Amino acid sequence: MAQMMRCKFGLFSLKYINNPLSRIIKYDKYQRSCFHTSWLLNVKGKEIFMPSLSPTMETGTIVKWMKKEGETIQPGDALADIQTDKAVMTFEMDDEAVLAKILIPEGSKDIKVGELIALIVEPDEDWKTVELPSSSPSASAPSTPASSAASPVEAAEPPAGQINVAMPALSPTMASGTIVKWNKKIGDTIEPGDSLADIQTDKAVMTFEMDEDAILAKILVEEGSEVTVGQIIAITVEKGMDIASIVMPSLSSPAASAQIDTPVSSPTSATKTSTPAASSASTVPPSGQIYGLAVKRLLEEYGLSSGSIKGTGRPNRLLKSDVLEHIQSKNIQKVPPQIASTTTAAAPTSVPSTPSATSGLRRGAPKSGPSTYKDIEVSNIRAVIAKRLGESKRGIPHSYATVDIKLDALNEIREQFKADNIKLSVNDFITKAVAHALLQCPDVNSLYKDGQVVRMQNVDVSVAVSTPSGLITPIVFDALSKSLSDISNDIKTLAGKARTGGLKPNEFQGGTFTISNLGMFGIKEFSAIINPPQTAILAVGTGRDVLDTTFKKSSVMSATLSYDRRAIDEDQAADFLSVLRSILEDPTILTISRGQQALRHRRN
Template sequence: MRSLRVVCSSREIDLAAEDIRGVTCVFHSSRFSPSSKMAQMVRCRVGLFSIKFANQTVSRLFVPVKYQRSWFHTSWILDVKGKELLMPSLSPTMESGTIVKWLKKEGDNIQAGDAVADIQTDKAVVTMEMDDEGILAKIIVTEGTKDIKVGTLIALTVEEGQDWKSVELPSDAATLVSSASGTTEAAPSSTPAISSEPPPPGQQNIAMPALSPTMTSGTIVKWLKKEGDEIEPGDALADIQTDKAVMSFELDEEAILAKILIPEGSQVEVGQLIAITMEKGSDWKTAVVPAVTKAVTAPTSEPTVSKPSPSTTAAPAGPQPPPSGQVYGLAVKRLLEEYGLSSGSIKGTGRPNRLLKSDVLAHIEANHLQKVTQIIVPVLEESKKTPGTGSTSSPIIKPAGKGSPYIDIEVSNIRAVIAKRLGESKANIPHSYATVDVQIDKLNELRSKLKTDNVNVSVNDLITKAVAHALLECPDVNSLYQNGQVIRAQKVDISVAVSTPTGLITPIVFDTPSKSLADIASNIRDLAGRAREGKLKPQEFQGGSFTISNLGMFGIKEFSAIINPPQTAILAVGGGRVELGPSLTKSTRMTATLSYDARAIDEDQAAEFLTVLRSILENPVALAVAKSRALRHRRE
């Protein structure tokens, strides 16, 4: 071979024989017919370029993107074709995640089983591990980027021995990188100034923890330590309002609180940095705030009063004629209200005696009318504040000539989570209902006898005990529905709905059948009291196999409750009422409604459960068996 012509990117390069030590040749199968011997792609390498081309700055030949798919990407001339690393699904319900921290950096070797990144799912922070070995070539999505959908490209890897610096980026990589950087650049004015300096030895970054499985964000109610204070293992650092209650965040190691990054009352997402600690004995003032932070929703203390739009003017001056007897629809009525018009001022062209929308629009255009001005005034009175939710004051929008103000009330974290979970339950679970009337005269007699023995129990305590025995006889109702299958619970753990100032919460009476009436009453009183104070532990309200919701003390006769997933049933209990029987004798009756998941419980199973429950409540002999045990326990 005396010479060679190389065609690349629409350029032709003539190389003489003396200038060539070797070259890599690539042929694509589409250039030849299927019957040709060259129908397969051929690749050969013969040495290196000559010394004549060794001093040139261009070490690789770059091919346009639209032609790169026709070439080998493992060539030493072209960019390396990387292996895509996608956002994994780390939980059955995960739809998107947040990369909390990359455990590997670009250029690091990865072995099978190595942890690559910590990812915040919809449940907790989970470590993503690699199944194959390689090199982390390019990080597409940076730390702190939230709401990354499952299946999104987050990084590129190459095989060992390949040039990871020359990895080929996808066409939409720039968009991903820019969106990730835009998320991290917006820092609130209330946070300290960030620095790009490396952190000093002993610095530990504290992130917002997930204090419940369903927690996605929390509000820092109060910092229990201040900057410079020493922290011992087990010390509470801050009170955090989760989606369930206000809980104390404790540290397991000793340290010094160096910097508080998030002020009290701010709503913070799980995984975001909230504080920095230093080792004991070090200078805590040398702590460096990381450059990667996420936006914070800070509370607003003053209402913002917006000015009226300059395009709006007042309604036409002068009294309007009284409304006529013309007939018109909702669209016409809305136009008349928006422009402050009366139907008597416009003659309708519709038949019979109908005012059309086109008539009103023509009248507005002919008289050059504008919409009625909205007068915006600030709220003078503030509602009570919930810890960590900030001020609830907001502007009132009052139309001119009308005196019906509306106040926007801020939704707390707990209320928002309750609304979301109940909406999902009602939308995804096929609710079925069964109702039964129970005569509770003997139940009230049993309660009176227990009071004479200094055993104070409520009707709800007796119902809880009766439901526990009924679930033992009807185990199909004591079940959960998860991952498309019915799971029968091994123990009867009854959740009791308790109303708190921040919303409804369901503390659990564990292993209810094994407890006496006195134990159940004492347990429910303790759980309800601590629930209203926000001092319940996560394990005390997460779980349960069956729920009871009682509104009888509020005078509610009958109602239907929404199932608390993954449970499959909930019992709604109404209040007792006095009725006359067939023989004109008075009796006290109570209505109980069972809401059950039709996917897990059949109609006959629900009917059997209610039948057993009614027989126990109307003849509460089994409930009185634990009476002697309770008294013996009291004497001991």
């Protein structure tokens, strides 16, 4: 009997326990070609679109990729050679990144401006695990013929001499831009090099210049409008051509194509679809998507169902941006709250009939419903700043050191300069002193790139300037060789350009050290966030009067150094602050010209 039971148990174990791993089901949806199969570990790549390398460029050909997948891209590196309608031009990158995926191979012709051609990731991310977006060419290729066949309207052929000007890609990562100002009016003549418009990109406000002679015939996009790259924004014609003979493009924007695809409804049904688009959407069964309280509130306010909107978050998450985009594209209005109808229906039975009682009740009744609020749209520049500072705070181990600096001698020298009609601010002296301190403490004048500390030879000081669109840091290049007057003029010029949006990329990209001064706002002391790949930033507070040990009034300023602990040690940070304090407390060396400094050094 025991032998039979042993035999049966052995057969059972062979049948159900043997090779248990073969029974684990792995869905095709989550299978990846990399070393893991978890969609939680995938990297979401930054999309690179076909740029508009000339004002009249509509399509381009990838002649050659200058970088391979997995190679590091430095600012200014050539990513690809692209043949435009003018010549073969080099497509350069502005930011440091790693080329993760090439989506368009070499030799591909007639790639439309704004079409996705590659994916990049940050230098510290795993490029092998980059996730292909749902809008990649491989995913969207099958649907293209169907959508073009279904479109009943075809683009009219423009006459000879007419040029449709599309929104250019003024930076490699630019997906859309905002028309800040049109610098030409309809009928104005355009010469080569003339500025057609000022466009706000994801980097800064940049000038869109024309390469050929033309006349501005039509402006299709108003100032302040956000436009995707490749969308037609204006029409130009050759000189001598009649402006009235232009042919308007049929599909100048994605919104126009959406209006063409939607059938025209009767007047009675149009009145019903303004708000009750929500009621039809509410009949869709829920999709099981995950969403937070903000998304839930939006769905309730507009009467939407999560099943009618496809979420782009991971994993299976519906984002607030998805709902807002759906509301704007469908032009859905808010559904009136249900509480209002019930209270008005119950009013005849509960409210007294006398007018005085009614008015008294209205005055004393508390207001119901949610509190009012206003959504402030985040500009492209502020979104990029928020992203960079968030990455800096999360990824860089910040350490801090604070020192008090006496300003009595500095203020005396400023008064002497003022008597000679030379106005110098405290920030000018600080910038010059920082340059001297960085020369004596070269470990602080460094960058942290690819896990290595790179000591810089030049001293290029970035000065933080507040603008309506966000904080920007123009650079005083080679500050050590400049006089106090030169530094003062540079800072005034760069700050004026920054506030008007006239900074060029080479005037704010780079730098080896940053100064952030809030002393003019009465801030006593604060800590600033490091601007990567720099390794340090100096936060300067206001000057304040204190009593020293001899009960003598003295002006003191607090300065806090935020430094990257991976690149700078505590003693190196202390040495830098000590040198900076000694220079600012005896700033006579800052007033000596470069030739006099060299002569003094030779005598010593």
